[in-house]
Amino acid sequence: MSENLRELISAAKTAFEQASDLDQFKSARLSHLGDKSPIALANRELSQLAPTDRAARGQEINSVKSEIAAMAQSREEELTRERDERILIEERVDVTLPTRVSQRGGLHPLTLLRDDICDLFVGLGYEVAEGPELESEWLNFDALNIPADHPARTMQDTFFIEPLTTKLVLRTHTSPVQVRTMLDRKPPIYVICPGRTFRSDELDATHTPVFNQVEGLVIDEHITMAHLKGTLDHFATAMFGEGINTRLRPSFFPFTEPSAEVDIRCFVCRGESKECRTCKGEGWVEWGGCGMVNPKVLIACGIDINRNSGFAFGMGLERTLMFRHGITDMREIVEGDVRFTAQFGVGR
Ligand SMILES: [Zn+2]
Known part of the structure; x- marks a missing residue:
């Protein structure tokens, strides 16, 4: 080379x-x-x-x-x-360094409670029924035997929609869903109706203009108040624990006859303390309303009252949530502070 x-x-x-x-x-x-x-x-x-x-x-x-x-x-x-x-x-990565904590999203405690209640009743054979929040006056009032001169219809309680000739309101309760259900189908009817409702209240510790109700409706043959009482006891125990049952106090609602207030056994003292601040020594706390569906309502909804009877009950979801978790101010539920919501195990 x-x-x-x-x-x-x-x-x-x-x-x-x-x-x-x-x-x-x-x-x-x-x-x-x-x-x-x-x-x-x-x-x-x-x-x-x-x-x-x-x-x-x-x-x-x-x-x-x-x-x-x-x-x-x-x-x-x-x-x-x-x-x-x-x-x-x-370019070594130190895997032991702390990372940035990101917040997980989650459901609001009211939504979790609503789902729990629906699960409970679906387990009893009920169906979940829902309806619009903007409702006709007829479905919200007339069909439920609430006459035009009833105080609940006055401007102080109800949000009417302008122009008033539309005859529309923001529903003041979830009962129009029951009317819609009865108009839609024949008995046997077993439905649970959760939903948002509206009344022109100021927001304070015990009131909110937008609140949530859950109502139950049963229409079948040979339905009595005993069925209603048994259902409410089961519901109360599922919500507040073993030993918490209900008592019915005579009352009046236009859409039920007879009507009753539903009280639950005081979940704090269980009726054993005269000094209890929750029940004021009564041993019972007011939870909701109930009754046998007024035959006038059944007739308005096309139900054969010679064959069928039924019961209905309704509770506030906020009130139920406050009882279950010892919440004393309703504003905490609606203000949307994540520190409040996080206590309920978000992202479940
Ligand atoms: Zn008590």
Whole structure:
């Protein structure tokens, strides 16, 4: 092999070794193996040689080129390995560092309670029925035997929709859903109706203009108040625990006859303390209203009163939630402070 070819090898070797990173190596490889490198020029000069010398010189050039290429490959592998090791150290992620805490979303405690109640009644064979929040006056009042001069219809309690000729109101209770159900289908009817309702109250510790009710309605043959009482006891125990049953107190509602207030056994003292602040020593706390569906309502809804009778009951969801969790101010439920909601196990 000629001296100048041997020099090409040692020059390339030196250049590759001196390249300390992949960028420098790339330019060294271009100088020693690229189109304008000495070895490429030597190859091009072959054509100027006499045919007899050409073959031997060509072989020499090829073997030098292969040797330089092999050196280049091994140096490139070496530099790549070094770079990878450096990255592993320089860009190391400390998995023990604290991360940014992100808040998980979740359902509002009222929604969780509503779902629990629906689950309970679906387990008893009821269906969940829902209706619009903007309701006709007829469904909200007339069909429920609430006459035009009833105090509940006055401007103080009800949000009427303008123009008044539309005869629409924001529903003041979920009872129109019961009317819709009775108009829609034939008995037997077993439905639970949860939903938002509206009354023109100021927001304070015990009132809110937007609140949630849950009502139950049963229409079937031979339904009596005993069925109502048994259902309410089961409901109360499921909500407030073993030993919490209900008592019915005579009352009046236009849509039920007879009507009763539903009280529950005081969940704080269980009727055993005269000094109890929750029940004021009564042993009972008011929970909701109930009764046998007024035959006038059944007739308005096309139910055959000679065959069928039924009961209905209704409770405030906010009140139920306050009882269950010892919440004393209703504003906490509606203000949407995540610190309040988080206590109920968000994201369940
Ligand atoms: Zn008590």
